[in-house]
Amino acid sequence: MNEFEPEPVCIAAFHRIAKQPAGELSYSPAHFRKLCAFWREFYVVLPLAECFGQPDAPGRPRLAITFDDGYADNAEIAAPILAELGLPATFFLPTAWIGSGRSFPWDAACSPAPPVMDWTQAQGLVCAGFGVGSHTCTHVRLASCRSEQRRRELLESKRELEDRLGIEVLDFAYPFGGREDCSEEDRVAVAEAGYRCCLSCFGGLADARDPMHARRIAVSPRWHASPRAWRRHWQQALNEWRRKRSGLDVIVPSHGAQIGANLGEGKAGGLG
Numbered sequence: 137m138n139e140f141e142p143e144p145v146c147i148a149a150f151h152r153i154a155k156q157p158a159g160e161l162s163y164s165p166a167h168f169r170k171l172c173a174f175w176r177e178f179y180v181v182l183p184l185a186e187c188f189g190q191p192d193a194p195g196r197p198r199l200a201i202t203f204d205d206g207y208a209d210n211a212e213i214a215a216p217i218l219a220e221l222g223l224p225a226t227f228f229l230p231t232a233w234i235g236s237g238r239s240f241p242w243d244a245a246c247s248p249a250p251p252v253m254d255w256t257q258a259q260g261l262v263c264a265g266f267g268v269g270s271h272t273c274t275h276v277r278l279a280s281c282r283s284e285q286r287r288r289e290l291l292e293s294k295r296e297l298e299d300r301l302g303i304e305v306l307d308f309a310y311p312f313g314g315r316e317d318c319s320e321e322d323r324v325a326v327a328e329a330g331y332r333c334c335l336s337c338f339g340g341l342a343d344a345r346d347p348m349h350a351r352r353i354a355v356s357p358r359w360h361a362s363p364r365a366w367r368r369h370w371q372q373a374l375n376e377w378r379r380k381r382s383g384l385d386v387i388v389p390s391h392g393a394q395i396g397a398n399l400g401e402g403k404a405g406g407l408g
């Protein structure tokens with residue numbers, strides 16, 4: 137067994153927190169608050185940067201909170217709830233959309249279409265201590281790009297975020313987030329552009345030793361309507377991780393059992 141054999145990290149990916157949720161990736165403020173409060177109690181919620189290459193925290197599983205696409209509700213609704221609960225998060229912004237006044241094509245059927253945040257709101261996230269990462273410039277499917285366009289999307293989004301927000305941008309989440317949306321060649325380009333991690337969004341837990349293949353779980357009201365539903369889903373992901381690891385003959389501590397034990401029936405009922 138290696139000296140450094142950490143438990144996996146859970147990286148949660150949100151899109152919208154909306155008072156009138158619409159669609160699978162839109163979560164209500166009340167549900168968001170409840171889930172975050174649950175995580176605060178039963179997980180170690182870390183800034184994204186601290187998830188990779190760090191020794192395991194004893195006793196509780198590690199979790200990071202992320203947001204994709206830069207919807208205005210991230211700044212207006214999610215960030216204040218996170219700040220109130222004292223939880224870190226990273227927001228992945230597609231720079232060409234920020235402050236553009238345009239809404240995303242996939243929201244065309246919504247009336248009114250949910251707005252994208254402006255640069256003042258992005259700056260507010262930084263001032264409040266949240267992380268900001270790149271989600272390309274145009275929200276392009278990276279695997280569909282020719283090399284020069286890919287390079288531009290990776291470098292220009294990083295540079296614009298750094299120039300406008302006065303921070304170093306090292307985290308990258310690729311748009312659409314499927315297995316096929318980012319090739320190994322793309323990942324090399326992501327690393328060459330100066331990013332330290334590359335986040336997908338097709339489920340599963342992240343290996344803290346492999347930040348360029350970091351998996352995320354997209355949080356959805358369909359699958360995670362309550363903390364109890366979240367816990368079930370997370371336990372499945374952990375079981376999957378352990379099944380894969382068992383082939384390597386690695387013994388891992390039982391975080392899932394511990395959370396289950398901590399959540400007595402009465403307590404879980406209150407959270408659900």
Ligand SMILES: [Zn+2]
Pocket residue numbers: 204205271275310311312
């Ligand atoms: Zn996206």
